[in-house]
Amino acid sequence: MKPCVVLLSGGLDSSTCLAIAKSEGFQPHALTVLYGQRHQAEIDAAKAVAASQGVTSHRFVSVDLRQIGGSALTDSIDVPKDRSEGAMSGGIPVTYVPARNTIMLSIALGLAEIVGARDIFIGVNAVDYSGYPDCRPEFVREFETLAKLATKAGVEGADFHVHAPLISWTKAQIIQAGLALGVDYGMTHSCYDPDDGGRPCGRCDSCRIRIKAFESLGMTDPVMKRASRP
Amino acid sequence: MKPCVVLLSGGLDSSTCLAIAKSEGFQPHALTVLYGQRHQAEIDAAKAVAASQGVTSHRFVSVDLRQIGGSALTDSIDVPKDRSEGAMSGGIPVTYVPARNTIMLSIALGLAEIVGARDIFIGVNAVDYSGYPDCRPEFVREFETLAKLATKAGVEGADFHVHAPLISWTKAQIIQAGLALGVDYGMTHSCYDPDDGGRPCGRCDSCRIRIKAFESLGMTDPVMKRASRP
Numbered sequence: 001m002k003p004c005v006v007l008l009s010g011g012l013d014s015s016t017c018l019a020i021a022k023s024e025g026f027q028p029h030a031l032t033v034l035y036g037q038r039h040q041a042e043i044d045a046a047k048a049v050a051a052s053q054g055v056t057s058h059r060f061v062s063v064d065l066r067q068i069g070g071s072a073l074t075d076s077i078d079v080p081k082d083r084s085e086g087a088m089s090g091g092i093p094v095t096y097v098p099a100r101n102t103i104m105l106s107i108a109l110g111l112a113e114i115v116g117a118r119d120i121f122i123g124v125n126a127v128d129y130s131g132y133p134d135c136r137p138e139f140v141r142e143f144e145t146l147a148k149l150a151t152k153a154g155v156e157g158a159d160f161h162v163h164a165p166l167i168s169w170t171k172a173q174i175i176q177a178g179l180a181l182g183v184d185y186g187m188t189h190s191c192y193d194p195d196d197g198g199r200p201c202g203r204c205d206s207c208r209i210r211i212k213a214f215e216s217l218g219m220t221d222p223v224m225k226r227a228s229r230p
Numbered sequence: 231m232k233p234c235v236v237l238l239s240g241g242l243d244s245s246t247c248l249a250i251a252k253s254e255g256f257q258p259h260a261l262t263v264l265y266g267q268r269h270q271a272e273i274d275a276a277k278a279v280a281a282s283q284g285v286t287s288h289r290f291v292s293v294d295l296r297q298i299g300g301s302a303l304t305d306s307i308d309v310p311k312d313r314s315e316g317a318m319s320g321g322i323p324v325t326y327v328p329a330r331n332t333i334m335l336s337i338a339l340g341l342a343e344i345v346g347a348r349d350i351f352i353g354v355n356a357v358d359y360s361g362y363p364d365c366r367p368e369f370v371r372e373f374e375t376l377a378k379l380a381t382k383a384g385v386e387g388a389d390f391h392v393h394a395p396l397i398s399w400t401k402a403q404i405i406q407a408g409l410a411l412g413v414d415y416g417m418t419h420s421c422y423d424p425d426d427g428g429r430p431c432g433r434c435d436s437c438r439i440r441i442k443a444f445e446s447l448g449m450t451d452p453v454m455k456r457a458s459r460p
Contacts, residue, residue: 063292063294065337070340099339099380102339109328109329110298110328133384142375142379142380145372150369152363
C-alpha cells in the first residue's frame with residue numbers, strides 16, 4: 001500500500017476524493033487546511049469523514065487568509081444567494097479565494113515529502129465550478145511540474161502526481177461514485193454560509209448545486225434535513 | 231509607482247530585496263509568513279526593517295508548518311553548528327523546510343492578486359544556499375507559469391513576475407548592494423537558533439555565512455555585536 005496525501009475539507013467533493021484514493025489502494029494521510037473559513041462546521045465534517053472512512057493520519061494546518069481577504073469566504077463580502085444556473089456560470093464568483101488551491105497544494109506537497117508520498121489527491125471539479133481558475137486540468141498538471149522542481153524529493157528523482165479524479169465529472173456523477181464507495185454524505189458540509197449551529201443555508205451556490213444533483217438522482221441531499229430556515 | 235509584494239522574513243537577504251524593490255520604483259506590500267519558526271526575533275526584525283525602509287502595508291500570515299514538521303526549523307531536529315564550508319555545500323541540509331518557498335510564494339500570489347500587484351519579490355539566493363531546491367532559477371520561473379494558470383488575474387490576461395534579484399549573487403555582493411541602498415543590517419535577523427533573548431548563535435550555517443561575508447568586506451556583522459556566548 002502506497003501512502004498518499006488527500007486534501008479533505010469535509011465537503012462533498014473531497015470526501016468522495018478520499019474514498020476514491022482508498023479504493024485505488026492508497027494509504028491516505030488526510031490534510032485539512034483551515035484558511036480562515038468562517039465555520040467550525042467544516043472542521044467537524046472533516047473530522048467525521050476522516051474517522052468514518054479511516055485514514056493513516058489527519059492533520060489540520062491553519063493559514064489565516066483573512067489577513068489577505070478579498071473573498072466572500074475570507075472577508076466581509078456577502079455570499080451570493082438564490083442565484084440561477086445562468087448567474088452561477090457567469091464568471092469567477094466572489095467566493096473565489098485568491099491562490100487558494102495553490103496554497104493548499106503547496107502545503108500538501110510539504111506533507112507528501114515528509115510522509116514519503118508521491119501522490120496527492122484534490123477534489124477539484126471543473127464542471128460545476130467552471131469559474132475557478134485553480135480547478136482546471138491545466139493548473140493541476142502545471143503544479144506537478146512545479147512540485148518536481150520545488151522539492152528535495154523531486155531533485156532526487158521523484159515525480160509527484162496530483163490526482164484530481166472528479167475534475168471532469170458532474171456533481172451527480174461524483175455523488176453516484178461516492179455512494180458506490182459507501183460515502184455518507186450526511187456527514188459532509190459544503191455550505192458557504194451556514195447558521196451558527198452549522199446548518200447549511202440551502203441557498204448559496206454550493207448548496208444549490210448539490211441539492212440539484214441529489215434531486216437529479218431522485219434523492220434528497222441528506223444534509224438538507226438539518227438545513228436552517230431559508 | 232506600481233505595487234509589488236515583497237516576502238520579508240527580516241533576514242539579511244529579504245531586507246536587501248525590499249530595498250531593491252523600492253529602488254526600482256515599486257510600492258512594496260511586505261508579507262511576513264510565519265511558518266512555525268521557533269523565534270520571535272524574526273518577527274521583531276521584520277517589523278523593524280519594514281518600518282525603517284517604509285512600506286505601503288505589512289501583513290503577517292501564519293501557516294503552522296509544525297503540524298507537518300520534517301525540518302530543523304519546524305521540528306525537534308537539532309540545527310547543525312560549526313560546519314565547514316565543505317560540509318555546508320554537501321547536499322540539502324536539515325534546515326530545508328519541505329515546500330517552504332512554494333507555500334510562501336503561493337500566499338504572496340494571493341496577496342498580489344488582491345492588491346493589484348503583478349510583481350513579487352523573493353530574496354532567494356542560489357549561491358550560498360545551493361542546497362535548497364526552491365532557491366533555484368528554474369523553480370522561480372516555473373512558479374511564474376503556475377501563477378498565470380492559478381489566478382483570476384492570470385485568466386484575465388495578467389502575467390506575474392517573480393523577481394529574485396539576489397539569486398546569483400554571493401552574500402558579500404548582497405551586503406554591498408544593500409549598504410549602497412542604506413539597509414541597516416543591525417536590524418536584521420538570520421540565525422536559525424537564537425537564544426531566548428533573540429541573540430544570534432554565531433555558529434549555525436546562516437550565521438557563519440553572513441559573518442564570513444562581512445569579514446570578506448573588512449567589516450564585522452553588526453548583529454554579532456549582540457551575539458550570544460558561543
